[in-house]
Amino acid sequence: MKKRKELLFAAALLLTTALLLNFASDVLRPVRLDYGSTWSAFRAEPRDSLDVLYLGSSYAYCDINPSLIYAQTGLTGFVLAGSEQPLSITYWYLREALRTQSPRAVLIEGTSLFFDTYQNYTQINVGYMPFSLNKLGAIFTASEPELRPGLLFDLYFYHTRWKEVGLSDIQRALTPAQPDHYKGYTAIDQVQEGVGIAPYVGDRKVDPQVYAENLEWLDKILALCEENGIQPIVAFHPTYTRCTRETYARIEAEVRALDPDALFYNWSEEFESIGLTPTTDLYDGGHLNQDGAAVFSPWLGDLLVEEAGLTPRPQSENNAAAWTESAARWREFLAG
Secondary structure, eight states, rough: OHHHHHHHHHHHHHHHHHHHHHHHHHHOOOOOOOOOOOHHHHHHHHHOSSEEEEEEEEHHHHHHHHHHHHHHHHHOOEEEEEEEEHHHHHHHHHHHHHTTTTOSEEEEEEGGSSOSSSSSSSHHHHHSSSHHHHHHHHHHSHHHHHHHHHOOOHHHHGGGGGGGGOOOOOOOHHOOOOOSSTTTTTOOOOOOTTOOOOOSOOOOOOOHHHHHHHHHHHHHHHHHHHHOOOEEEEOOOOOEEOOOHHHHHHHHHHHHHHOOTTEEHHHTTHHHTTHHHHHHSSSSSSOOOHHHHHHHHHHHHHHHHHOEEEOOOOOOOOHHHHHHHHHHHHHHHHHO
């Protein structure tokens, strides 16, 4: 009996220690509201309520405003992307997302095919994932070895922030996350000087072996979509930092070889047909600003309905009201 009590006490002590460490991590980890990796807001979305997931890098979270797509079509969605995010991490993002959502389509922004095995933002892109087998997969297959201790234990990265912690950080850690009006989107209200005058056209340099590995990760993403009855879409957004047309054509052939049922789009030159003005709707050579996203997003929503055949799924009264409010807020903000 005594030994049993000792074992129960030890187990309770370990559990309490784990809970305290997790709470300390939640308090010390900086809040993440935009510029990708917004997992807290994503996990707050009602279960199986999202029609579309938008995956990729900053080209996804700068260009796509899901609330404006909802206003145009009624399709719900979330931009679950990360800065310079390689397809290896995107694969684990999708696996993790499918634990709580059952999207009918996944749009993958194709620029990730050109990223190196390890880019500049692994700590953020992987570190903010919910702790799960999928996060462990991202840590051990898609993250730099030297970052793994901190990705496994947040306090390794953030223990020195204790002097910056305030009451609001403690309250945030104790309060359940709520859906927000960004839906993973990041609004940029800037136009860099000289942007939109003439496009830069030139193929990105990428090691052939790295590119082949990226195609393998894309194949895994497409297979995961097929397994879950999801329509995959690979697309290149409107941009003034373009590859050659021959390269886009080659990538289209590669995508179709991996999955003949995948949809492929190259919108890199489609400014006029979409209604975009390069000198006012671009933030820099690659990304749209909030005005450009306000044009591109409704256009994209119409395409998802007309060409991908998507229809909005039924929503609860409360969630439909929340989406309607979010759309109204963005329209008011952009009109101001």
